[in-house]
């Protein structure tokens with residue numbers, strides 16, 4: 001029995017030595033130390049032994065058990081350490097690997113231009129206002145001196161929702177709304193950027209939806225020279241100090257007199273070339289002195305107050321400033337187009 005026990009110990013220890021996984025160790029533990037294992041079997045046969053032999057074999061059996069168990073524990077610790085090491089190695093992060101470039105977005109060219117225009121006018125004391133895109137017939141037309149039978153109200157030109165509601169065709173109704181709010185009680189100096197809608201067929205220079213920036217300054221002694229001064233500063237700041245402006249007589253129902261403003265051509269500086277079609281000038285915006293009837297309708301005494309107004313299209317301005325040749329680029333949102341202007345400001 002003694003030999004059998006020692007044999008079992010040698011055998012088990014050899015197996016422990018060979019074991020390379022935690023699972024192997026568990027199997028050895030079950031096989032040698034388990035209830036159905038050979039040592040238990042030896043102990044069961046102790047009944048046949050003499051009184052003297054029994055404690056000796058009992059003690060030896062315990063020692064063998066302990067020796068195997070302790071070896072199993074040591075090996076287990078060892079294997080666990082190796083496993084941990086392997087895991088740590090596999091999880092090592094190579095901090096020297098270059099990172100993947102992150103695609104950073106940026107403001108849309110139109111957003112940038114509108115913000116640039118806003119900053120410029122805020123610098124001259126204008127506040128920035130908003131108005132609804134679904135507008136009443138009254139504010140879009142009537143309050144701007146466009147009576148019911150005016151050709152600009154033609155169904156061909158406007159997106160009507162009902163007889164009295166339409167998608168605003170310009171940002172000018174915000175003039176009437178702002179003045180109407182104050183009812184002649186105080187001066188107004190505001191700009192209003194926003195979307196406008198027209199029943200146009202889209203092509204390189206037309207879009208059924210585009211943006212405008214409206215401007216309005218009403219006070220006790222506002223003159224045409226103020227309009228010219230403000231527009232001159234605007235043009236030079238946005239397009240470059242070397243650019244000149246000129247005002248041409250024009251017509252809008254809500255201004256009298258009305259003007260259109262041109263800036264000198266960037267390419268030929270007013271001499272005439274193919275970019276400006278030989279004229280030396282490029283049209284930028286419309287404006288004029290607020291029509292007395294528009295002032296009166298909004299509750300302003302036109303003998304006391306006067307004002308100027310203007311309206312411009314940021315798309316056209318961006319096209320001229322950055323040489324964009326098709327208005328549809330602003331709305332088709334090709335990333336190759338958009339990303340060119342992320343730093344343009």
Ligand code: DAH
Pocket residue numbers: 169170171172214215252254255286287288309310311312
């Ligand atoms: N509302 C005009 C348009 O859509 C632009 C405009 C012209 C606005 C003259 C004005 C103005 O305020 O005075 O074409």
